Amino acid sequence: MQLPVLSLTIWVPVLAGILVLFQSGDHLKAGARWTALIGSVLGLVVAVPLWTGFNNGTAALQFVEVYQWIPRFNIRYALGVDGISMLFILLNSFTTILVIIAAWEVIQEKVSQYLAAFLIMSGLINGVFAATDAILFYLFFEAMLIPMFLIIGIWGGPNRVYAAVKFFLYTLLGSLLMLAALIYLYNETRGSFDIFDFHRVPLSLTAQTLLFFAFFASFSVKVPMWPVHTWLPDAHVEAPTGGSVVLAAITLKIGAYGFLRFNLPIAPDASQALAGFMITLSLIAVIYIGLVALVQADMKKLIAYSSISHMGFCTLGFFIFNQQGVVGGLVQMVSHGFISAAMFLCVGVLYDRVHSREISAYGGVANKMPVFAAFAVLFAMANSGLPATSGFVGEFMVILGAVKVNFWYGFLAATTLIFGAAYTLWMVKRVIFGEVANENVAALTDVNKREMLMLAALALLVLFMGIYPKPFTDVMHVSVDALLKHVSIGKLGL
Numbered sequence: 001m002q003l004p005v006l007s008l009t010i011w012v013p014v015l016a017g018i019l020v021l022f023q024s025g026d027h028l029k030a031g032a033r034w035t036a037l038i039g040s041v042l043g044l045v046v047a048v049p050l051w052t053g054f055n056n057g058t059a060a061l062q063f064v065e066v067y068q069w070i071p072r073f074n075i076r077y078a079l080g081v082d083g084i085s086m087l088f089i090l091l092n093s094f095t096t097i098l099v100i101i102a103a104w105e106v107i108q109e110k111v112s113q114y115l116a117a118f119l120i121m122s123g124l125i126n127g128v129f130a131a132t133d134a135i136l137f138y139l140f141f142e143a144m145l146i147p148m149f150l151i152i153g154i155w156g157g158p159n160r161v162y163a164a165v166k167f168f169l170y171t172l173l174g175s176l177l178m179l180a181a182l183i184y185l186y187n188e189t190r191g192s193f194d195i196f197d198f199h200r201v202p203l204s205l206t207a208q209t210l211l212f213f214a215f216f217a218s219f220s221v222k223v224p225m226w227p228v229h230t231w232l233p234d235a236h237v238e239a240p241t242g243g244s245v246v247l248a249a250i251t252l253k254i255g256a257y258g259f260l261r262f263n264l265p266i267a268p269d270a271s272q273a274l275a276g277f278m279i280t281l282s283l284i285a286v287i288y289i290g291l292v293a294l295v296q297a298d299m300k301k302l303i304a305y306s307s308i309s310h311m312g313f314c315t316l317g318f319f320i321f322n323q324q325g326v327v328g329g330l331v332q333m334v335s336h337g338f339i340s341a342a343m344f345l346c347v348g349v350l351y352d353r354v355h356s357r358e359i360s361a362y363g364g365v366a367n368k369m370p371v372f373a374a375f376a377v378l379f380a381m382a383n384s385g386l387p388a389t390s391g392f393v394g395e396f397m398v399i400l401g402a403v404k405v406n407f408w409y410g411f412l413a414a415t416t417l418i419f420g421a422a423y424t425l426w427m428v429k430r431v432i433f434g435e436v437a438n439e440n441v442a443a444l445t446d447v448n449k450r451e452m453l454m455l456a457a458l459a460l461l462v463l464f465m466g467i468y469p470k471p472f473t474d475v476m477h478v479s480v481d482a483l484l485k486h487v488s489i490g491k492l493g494l
Helices: 005-021 026-052 086-102 111-130 134-143 145-155 160-188 195-200 205-222 231-238 241-266 268-273 275-294 299-318 323-354 370-383 390-405 407-431 449-467 470-489
Strands: 062-070 075-081
Touching: 005 026, 005 062, 005 075, 005 086, 005 111, 026 086, 026 111, 075 111, 075 134, 086 111, 086 241, 086 323, 086 449, 086 470, 111 134, 111 145, 111 241, 134 145, 134 160, 134 195, 145 160, 145 241, 160 205, 160 231, 195 241, 205 241, 205 268, 231 241, 231 299, 241 268, 241 299, 241 323, 241 470, 268 275, 268 470, 275 299, 275 407, 299 323, 299 390, 299 407, 323 370, 323 390, 323 449, 323 470, 370 390, 370 407, 370 449, 390 407, 390 449
Parallel strands: none
Antiparallel strands: 062 075
16 A cells, blocks of 8 residues: 555644644743654655655656545545645755754744644645645645744734734735636536646636636735735744745745646646736846845845745746746745745844844854854855856756747846845845944854754755756656646647
8 A cells, every 4th residue: 555645744744733732831842842843854754755756757646645525526635746846845844844943942932832833834835735636725725824824923023913914815815716716617627626627628718818817816926926025025024033934935935836736737828828927027026126125124124025036037937938947947946945944044043143133233243153154155145046056056947948938038037146146245245244343243152053953954955956956857847848738739729
């Protein structure tokens, strides 16, 4: 009997989170932390077979699990992964461990509830990437908002309630249109909620266009694309460090993943017709939001706007409809998961010591924290797209793919290498280098073993992916080829 790997990746973190919840109270803090850490490590261990047992030579779903759930409406507990979704389950499971370690000494209030929220959210996010039944996908997609809403609203900064409500309302309103689209497709397929049945149903261009915008309403907010991006900087600034890490590294990827799983295959003709619209929005995010990042005084806000700009690369890659673009977009998603997590953890390390996110509160940190400074500069360079770091690989592939379609798409996209270097190095120069700026900086101590472990793990991944991206791209190629073939044929050409 095949091991239910995908179910384990979903329910091991959820059950660990429930177990942690029972360890509330000051006298059980240590137990809650260790239970959470063991639960998160187990969550990654059970996901390892996805990598070791994955067959790169087929676009078919792998590790499939299907059980009847609500027979009357043909709603099933159906799971499966392909080359487009598999890596994100591993990325999420790995990131959860980092978040638990990051909270080890920092979170002192409601410790068990904080750790449990991350573990439960980790399982629900894995469910989003694994679900092949549309209703199951929708339930996981919505349910994962609840732990993040609580994390921002309870452990966040002074304006946490405003940020949490804004985050929740933006994401919920878009999702309601997606639910209407799923019900329409259920009727069109004569009673199936299988996402891959939706891919095959014949639809007119009008129907495809309406469905495209229904899904767009949900996924564009999640990415987030310009102009529905305004919730993200607020959420990042107010969220605790762990919340910012998961938001940037994982939840933004769900929106981009939704375009590949729903928009392109369900509405291929509409996707091609609206490609110019999507490319325009993506380039605005890359250029305009890059310029907005340049004037930020708050480190978290700067990295938040940087995330929006970098995610614009992903959607640009998807809608130029060539393999370099789509694979580049996927690589950029994984790479951005590593780099954004690292940068928010670096800000968290400084914030834990000085309790300020303002760039002006620092200066000369390298004099007191040389090891931390080395990591921070590495991640800043990766964020700028330096060759031999993971940040270069995806962006370079997308630029190459864009140039094949239209030189000016590639040229405009390439400006991110200039703006990205400008805003990232501007921050690094003022925070890390120069003379020691004030007493707070003079009193800083370098990273401890816990912080060293987190940053070193991410540094290794950033360098490994930058120097040798082949293991990552090999996973994606066949599934991306199958998707592009489906989109190029379309439904009106059948």
